Amino acid sequence: MTTNGALGPLANHVGVRLVDWALSWLSKPRSDPQQSADAIYEREMARLTQLERIAASPQAAHVTLLAPMSEEATLDLPTTAETIEVLKKRLASELYQLQHDLLDGGRIAGKPCDCLVKHTELGLLPMAKELAGMTNEPVGHDIIAWAHQNLPRMTPQVIAGGEWDEWYRKEAVLQVREFRKRLLGTESASEVVPTGVWRKANDLAARIQTGEMTREQAVAALKEELKA
Numbered sequence: 001m002t003t004n005g006a007l008g009p010l011a012n013h014v015g016v017r018l019v020d021w022a023l024s025w026l027s028k029p030r031s032d033p034q035q036s037a038d039a040i041y042e043r044e045m046a047r048l049t050q051l052e053r054i055a056a057s058p059q060a061a062h063v064t065l066l067a068p069m070s071e072e073a074t075l076d077l078p079t080t081a082e083t084i085e086v087l088k089k090r091l092a093s094e095l096y097q098l099q100h101d102l103l104d105g106g107r108i109a110g111k112p113c114d115c116l117v118k119h120t121e122l123g124l125l126p127m128a129k130e131l132a133g134m135t136n137e138p139v140g141h142d143i144i145a146w147a148h149q150n151l152p153r154m155t156p157q158v159i160a161g162g163e164w165d166e167w168y169r170k171e172a173v174l175q176v177r178e179f180r181k182r183l184l185g186t187e188s189a190s191e192v193v194p195t196g197v198w199r200k201a202n203d204l205a206a207r208i209q210t211g212e213m214t215r216e217q218a219v220a221a222l223k224e225e226l227k228a
Helices: 008-026 037-066 080-103 115-132 139-153 156-161 165-184 195-209 215-227
Strands: none
Touching: 080 115, 080 165, 115 139, 139 165, 195 215
16 A cells, blocks of 8 residues: 555654654564554554545546436445544644644754644645534634634744744644544544555564664665655
8 A cells, every 4th residue: 555645745754753663562562452463454454445435436426427327326425424534534644744843843954944834724724624614523613723823933934033942842742632632532643644654664663673674774665655
């Protein structure tokens, strides 16, 4: 499975963390079948299959607009609940990316960037507004309020001033993590990183343990996977 470029911007942030997580996970006893790699993989693959079916539905709907649908034909369109589930995962993924940019203080190579504004204005806000219109859960509205309140302190000009550096790396990161937990019921990155990437990280960690490759080589290999 490839990531279809979805995590390309995350490659430098996530590569090291995934390999380290996999190494830590492999070093723990796994007597509980629910914690085995196969159990986790099968569970994630089942969820992925469902999401792929949902994602395919808009294409099918588009085709019916171009050609008359026969009386016998039926469309299996996503339910509101399924749409909300996918939207929550996409919003959580955007929060995950924002979290790592906040940890870097809104900087790339030590220089102020517009990454915080882009994730918040172009990613969080549109999806949070859509979610807020589909469910009575308050988390969508809370993310909207948080974004509007904090956008002024996320510009490259404000970042360059250094006044909010501690807020980015501490308070804001905790707030973003809490939003992810409220959306998905967990802070685990496995909910927002594709199953194939997690499996790759585990394979690379195992190869580190057997001496087939160094940690640096594994990190480089995983970064390429994230860019794929």
